[in-house]
Amino acid sequence: MAVAVAGAALAGMAVAQSAQTPAQDIVFKNATVMTASHGTIEHGSVWVHAGKIAGVGASVSAPAGAAVVDATGMWLTPGIVDPHSHSALDSDVNEATSPVTPSMHMIDAFDNRDKALYLALAGGVTTELLLHGSANMIGGQAVVIKNKVGLDRDAMLFPNAPGSIKFASGENPKRVYGGRNQLPSTRMGNFEVMRQAFEDAKEYMATQDAYRAKVAKGDKDAVAPKRDLKLEALADVLRGKLYVQIHCYRADEFLTEEAIAHEYGYKIRAFHHALEMYKVADRIAPEQTAIATFSDWWGFKDEAWDAIPWNAVMSMRKGVKVALKSDSNDHIRRLNQEAGKMVHYGGATEDEAIRMVTLNPAWIIGVDRQTGSIDVGKDADLVLWNHDPLSTYARAQKVYIDGDLFFDSSLPGLGTPHFSGVMHGDSDEGSEDGEDGR
Amino acid sequence: MKKLLFVALLLAGNSGWHSGWLSAQEPAKKVIAISGARLLTVSHGTIENGVLVMADGKIAAVGEKGKVSIPKGAQIVDAHGMTVYPGLIDPETNFGLIEIESDQNSRDLAEPSDEIMPNMHVADAFHAETELIPVARLNGITNAVVAPASDDTIAGQDIFIQLAGADRDAMMLGRDVALAMNFGAAQRRRGAHAAFPSTRMGLIAQLRQTFLDVQDYIARRDAAAAKKDNPADVKKEDAKKDDKAEKPFKRDLKLEALIPYLKGERPVVIGVYEGYDIETIMELAQEFHLKVVLNHVTHSQEILDKIAAWKVPVILGSIYDLPRANERFDAVYTLPAELAKRGVKIAISSADAGGPVSSHSSRNLPYAAGFAVAYGLPYDEALKAITLNVAQMFGFGDSLGSLDVGKTANVVMANGDPLDVRTEVKQVYIQGLAVPMVTRQTKLRDEYSK
Numbered sequence: 001m002a003v004a005v006a007g008a009a010l011a012g013m014a015v016a017q018s019a020q021t022p023a024q025d026i027v028f029k030n031a032t033v034m035t036a037s038h039g040t041i042e043h044g045s046v047w048v049h050a051g052k053i054a055g056v057g058a059s060v061s062a063p064a065g066a067a068v069v070d071a072t073g074m075w076l077t078p079g080i081v082d083p084h085s086h087s088a089l090d091s092d093v094n095e096a097t098s099p100v101t102p103s104m105h106m107i108d109a110f111d112n113r114d115k116a117l118y119l120a121l122a123g124g125v126t127t128e129l130l131l132h133g134s135a136n137m138i139g140g141q142a143v144v145i146k147n148k149v150g151l152d153r154d155a156m157l158f159p160n161a162p163g164s165i166k167f168a169s170g171e172n173p174k175r176v177y178g179g180r181n182q183l184p185s186t187r188m189g190n191f192e193v194m195r196q197a198f199e200d201a202k203e204y205m206a207t208q209d210a211y212r213a214k215v216a217k218g219d220k221d222a223v224a225p226k227r228d229l230k231l232e233a234l235a236d237v238l239r240g241k242l243y244v245q246i247h248c249y250r251a252d253e254f255l256t257e258e259a260i261a262h263e264y265g266y267k268i269r270a271f272h273h274a275l276e277m278y279k280v281a282d283r284i285a286p287e288q289t290a291i292a293t294f295s296d297w298w299g300f301k302d303e304a305w306d307a308i309p310w311n312a313v314m315s316m317r318k319g320v321k322v323a324l325k326s327d328s329n330d331h332i333r334r335l336n337q338e339a340g341k342m343v344h345y346g347g348a349t350e351d352e353a354i355r356m357v358t359l360n361p362a363w364i365i366g367v368d369r370q371t372g373s374i375d376v377g378k379d380a381d382l383v384l385w386n387h388d389p390l391s392t393y394a395r396a397q398k399v400y401i402d403g404d405l406f407f408d409s410s411l412p413g414l415g416t417p418h419f420s421g422v423m424h425g426d427s428d429e430g431s432e433d434g435e436d437g438r
Numbered sequence: 439m440k441k442l443l444f445v446a447l448l449l450a451g452n453s454g455w456h457s458g459w460l461s462a463q464e465p466a467k468k469v470i471a472i473s474g475a476r477l478l479t480v481s482h483g484t485i486e487n488g489v490l491v492m493a494d495g496k497i498a499a500v501g502e503k504g505k506v507s508i509p510k511g512a513q514i515v516d517a518h519g520m521t522v523y524p525g526l527i528d529p530e531t532n533f534g535l536i537e538i539e540s541d542q543n544s545r546d547l548a549e550p551s552d553e554i555m556p557n558m559h560v561a562d563a564f565h566a567e568t569e570l571i572p573v574a575r576l577n578g579i580t581n582a583v584v585a586p587a588s589d590d591t592i593a594g595q596d597i598f599i600q601l602a603g604a605d606r607d608a609m610m611l612g613r614d615v616a617l618a619m620n621f622g623a624a625q626r627r628r629g630a631h632a633a634f635p636s637t638r639m640g641l642i643a644q645l646r647q648t649f650l651d652v653q654d655y656i657a658r659r660d661a662a663a664a665k666k667d668n669p670a671d672v673k674k675e676d677a678k679k680d681d682k683a684e685k686p687f688k689r690d691l692k693l694e695a696l697i698p699y700l701k702g703e704r705p706v707v708i709g710v711y712e713g714y715d716i717e718t719i720m721e722l723a724q725e726f727h728l729k730v731v732l733n734h735v736t737h738s739q740e741i742l743d744k745i746a747a748w749k750v751p752v753i754l755g756s757i758y759d760l761p762r763a764n765e766r767f768d769a770v771y772t773l774p775a776e777l778a779k780r781g782v783k784i785a786i787s788s789a790d791a792g793g794p795v796s797s798h799s800s801r802n803l804p805y806a807a808g809f810a811v812a813y814g815l816p817y818d819e820a821l822k823a824i825t826l827n828v829a830q831m832f833g834f835g836d837s838l839g840s841l842d843v844g845k846t847a848n849v850v851m852a853n854g855d856p857l858d859v860r861t862e863v864k865q866v867y868i869q870g871l872a873v874p875m876v877t878r879q880t881k882l883r884d885e886y887s888k
Contacts, residue, residue: 115763122767171540278886298879299570299798301540308879314887330758333767337805340859392808392858414766423763 025049026403027062028382031071034389036078036358037373039351046076048380051403056374069384069398077354077389078373079126079147079381079401080335083245083292083361084272084325086131087332088114088145090425094133095140096176099184100197102165102233104140106130112153115423116329118414121147121407123333124383124396127158127372129365131272134168134247135176137184137193141165141233141242144365146381146401150418162366164269165237167194168247169257170303191256198264201234208235243269243366245292249303251279258287270364272325275307278314285319290364292325295338296345312356313346323361340390353390379403469493470870471508472851475517480524480818480826481840490522492847492870500841515851520864523821523856524840525580525601525848526804527828529753530707530733530787532797533571533584533599534564539798547587549594553625553635554648556695558594560584561613566606570797572877575601577801578850578863581611581838583828588620588709591641592648595695596707598832600848602868615832616731617699620709621719638715642722648693649726652700655693662687702729705831707753709733713741720748731831733787735777736770737762746780751831754823755787757806768813774823775814785831786810786823808857820857 026048033044033056047055047062055061086093092109095101110130120128126147132139144161169190178185184193207225214222236242246257248271261268267289271277274291275298277284284291293315298307316322324339326332335357342348342356362372371381380403387394399407409415470492477488477500489506491499499506508514537544546563549555564584574582580601586593595614603609625641627633635641698704706728710716716738723730733753738745745752754774761769777784788803807820815823829839837846847870854861866873 115760119760119767278883296799296802298573299538302538305538306882308882310879310883314883329760333758334809337809337859343860344862387812390860392805393812395812414764425763 025054025063025066026069026380026400027060027066028069028071028076028384031074031076031384032388033374034075034077034350034354035374036351036355037375044076046374046382048382048400048403051380053374053376053378053380055376071384073386074397075385075387075389075394076374077124077336077383077385078358079371079383079399080124080357081127081323081359081361081365081367081372082120082125082326082332082335082357083129083270083323083364084131084327085120085128085332086133086327087116087120087128087329088112088425089130090114094135094176096133096135099136099173099177099190099193100138100230100234101132101136101140102138102197102237103229104132105143106132106140107143107157110143110145110153111424112151112156113421113423114425116332116425117145117147118149118416118419118423119329120332121149121399122396122409122415124336124385124389124399125332126381126383126399126401127362127365127367128332129164129245129361131164131245132166134166134172137168137173137190138197138234139166139168142245144367147399148401148404148406148418149416150406150420158365158367158370160370162243163236163241164243164245164365165233166245166247167257169253170247170249171301172247187253191260194260195263197234198238198260201231201238202264204228204231205235205238237266238264240266243364245270245272245364247272249273249275251276254280254284254289258284258289269366270323273304273327274315275304275311277320278308278311279306281315281318281320288321290321290323290360291315292323292361292364294327295324295341309341309345312342313348313352316348316352316356317346321360321363322356323364324356325361336385336389336394337392340392343390350390468871469498469509469512470515470867470872471512472515472517472520472522472849473508474503475520475522475851477841478521478523478821478856479841480821481842488522490841490849492849492867495847495869495871497841497843497845497847497849497870500843515865517851519853520851521854521856521861522841522849522851523578524825524838524845525850525866525868526578526824526856527839528574528579528582528788528800528803528824529785529828529831530585530755530789531574531582531800532587533574533582533601533800534566534568535560535584535586536797537565537568537570548589549586550589553591553627553641553644554692555586555590555594556592556617556699557691558586559614560586560594560597561610564597564599564606564610566603566609569878570800571601573798573879574800574803575866575868575873576863576875576877576880577804578852578856578866579800579803580848580850580866580868581829581834582800583616583832585616585618585707588618588624591620591625591645592696593618593620596832598834600846600868602873611834612832614695614698614704616704617696617706618709619706619719622709622711622715638718642718645722646725648696649700649722652693652696655690656697656700659687659694699728700726702727704833705729705731707731707733711736711759713738716741716745720750734759734789735773739765739769739773739776742776742780745777746782751783751785751827752777753785753787753831754810755789755806757786757809771809771813774810774820778815778819778823783827783831784819784823785828786820804857805859808855808859811857817857 028046033041045060047060089109090111095104131142142164144158145156184190270290272292274293296309312322339353339357342353359372362368371379382400384398385394472490477485487503535546585596596616598612598615730750736759786807788800807824811820826839829835849867851865852863
């Protein structure tokens with residue numbers, strides 16, 4: 001079913017896409033090119049053709065008619081990718097009426113006119129994974145967007161992005177349901193709710209398989225079992241059709257989650273928040289589960305009490321793929337600085353730091369073949385900065401998505417070539433976990 | 439550095455990373471000379487290849503290398519390649535009023551049972567052993583204002599602290615240094631327990647009545663004191679009046695707490711976000727001649743000239759507050775630069791600077807200042823906004839906030855530009871002593887790095 005939704009979206013997408021693909025080639029010249037995949041090229045050039053990166057290096061062989069962007073004294077990076085955002089959902093982040101709600105689709109709440117998207121774009125963010133919240137052990141299915149502010153809803157969907165589903169654990173589900181004197185109110189309850197959901201899904205799959213077997217045998221009396229959206233979504237998890245993204249803070253819970261994943265035969269794509277990963281990184285690295293973590297948030301709840309700002313680099317050194325994420329309409333605007341902090345906390349190299357907000361989050365979302373680094377053949381999602389993007393001082397000057405200019409700070413007004421309307425959203429929602437709520 | 443590290447580890451001991459470590463150090467009276475560093479003095483420019491001498495807890499000398507004599511027996515810290523600057527001062531924190539945000543038991547942030555709470559003294563709740571203080575100190579924060587949260591129009595009285603000291607009392611450099619006021623939508627009493635004042639009209643009427651009550655209280659108190667001084671008058675007066683007058687004067691702690699502020703003796707920090715709210719509360723403040731420091735002013739873009747004309751200092755924070763829908767992305771980022779350009783004395787606070795809770799992210803204070811630089815604030819002004827300007831706003835300008843002889847030796851040494859996120863603080867000195875660079879977090883780091 002997730003596939004069906006994506007398919008429908010794609011049909012609309014194709015039209016919008018072709019309308020947006022710029023005809024003219026672009027060449028960025030004399031930039032400090034931080035590729036995220038193969039180091040930094042001083043005085044480098046990047047050639048964009050038909051929305052894709054056609055060349056990158058000390059020099060490129062672009063056609064004579066290409067528009068030249070003189071990037072002397074500027075930095076060029078891949079577009080920033082946020083693997084954990086709740087932006088533009090108009091407060092519909094949690095369907096907190098049951099701890100298992102896998103048939104919720106975040107696209108149904110997506111408001112493509114929300115100002116949060118614009119503010120993120122101005123901070124260089126070109127791709128976001130919009131996730132369900134963490135009230136439920138098994139939440140809803142995410143939507144992946146390209147931050148093409150000004151285009152219609154369907155034109156903002158990331159083409160061919162795999163589906164992701166949000167799970168949670170720990171304090172949030174037990175607080176939400178325990179507060180109503182319902183199951184779960186403990187971590188024991190949390191995980192049992194999850195196991196029971198998968199048992200239900202297995203039974204559902206068995207019923208479907210039995211029906212298909214009957215049909216295959218030519219049994220004309222076979223009655224099709226009733227479709228159940230919730231169980232079908234869980235079956236998609238067990239069939240490996242959805243990337244599992246788990247909100248999880250504590251070391252013991254990473255281990256429990258991996259054990260349950262092994263028990264039911266699915267893979268965990270990433271732990272989100274993951275503030276205690278530094279304690280068990282050597283155990284998680286072989287599972288090839290990544291983390292999407294805060295740079296330095298701590299102390300906002302009990303399970304964030306052992307958070308340390310060295311978590312990202314320590315986990316990375318032990319072989320865990322690490323991304324930084326926002327979980328916040330504020331922080332999404334300066335993820336580049338969050339990456340810069342990793343140089344300070346643990347001594348990440350510039351390459352490693354920039355990867356934490358580009359290629360690694362793209363991998364978590366499953367779009368690393370399309371975006372996240374400056375490599376030939378990839379989408380031309382690019383940010384031009386006036387200063388080293390890992391410093392406090394960088395401002396995004398121009399932001400390109402699929403080779404098209406979506407933000408230009410030199411323009412008057414909002415600086416959005418494709419948008420000149422009215423934006424929504426002054427509720428400042430968007431952080432699900434720990435925003436002060438002032 | 440090696441020697442320093444050794445000292446730090448020695449001090450760390452069992453609970454040495456807590457604030458109380460300084461007590462063990464007081465007899466030491468060590469002289470330390472930091473040599474070869476780039477000195478950002480804040481008050482008189484940058485000295486490349488400078489020397490800073492600290493003795494008896496004070497800055498004893500500061501200047502170019504070769505022009506400053508280093509006392510015999512001083513411990514010399516080779517600081518080539520390092521940048522040295524005065525300890526940073528956060529103008530708004532909740533240090534010691536909160537530990538874990540979601541844990542109600544650890545929260546002593548505000549007393550919302552009434553809107554007028556000037557008799558709430560932060561000093562009475564300040565938990566000096568909080569883990570938040572060493573975490574902030576590690577990134578070079580050496581002093582801070584601790585204020586109550588913003589639930590009430592008059593929330594209580596602030597303390598001014600040093601982030602290390604022998605005990606609570608030594609850390610509180612000043613009690614009741616400022617009155618914490620707030621005005622706007624958040625202070626209205628709405629929702630399930632709606633009551634007066636539920637509108638801005640109500641809030642202002644209540645404040646005006648309170649200030650009038652204080653003026654009346656001062657008059658009655660002074661009259662009572664005068665009678666006491668002159669018993670003959672008391673008899674004469676009493677003969678004229680009814681029984682009521684014979685009652686002894688009863689102190690009213692609430693009204694009494696406001697007296698120094700209505701006399702303009704101490705600053706009133708007014709937390710306010712919207713331009714129209716700023717205009718309203720300033721009208722009231724001027725009516726009663728309050729010594730105002732404006733705080734936040736997040737959506738004041740249209741009245742910047744007016745703010746400048748008032749000649750009041752402004753605390754900006756958070757620079758990360760979101761602009762309104764349809765405002766340009768940098769509408770808030772540029773506020774420090776726009777106000778400084780108009781001659782306003784500004785401070786920058788950490789509020790929300792890098793985390794969900796201001797005090798937990800106080801360590802990101804220098805990055806908020808750096809971000810203001812990215813959006814047009816001159817670098818020197820940015821550094822001043824988290825050092826000397828804050829000290830001056832709260833009455834510590836003579837002892838803190840710059841590298842000047844005679845000032846308290848709260849000094850930070852880092853491996854680069856203090857406002858850059860990539861820079862690591864290598865050593866913090868408080869009262870001229872090397873603070874152990876240890877926190878609960880570094881201990882966890884080290885334990886799991888083995």
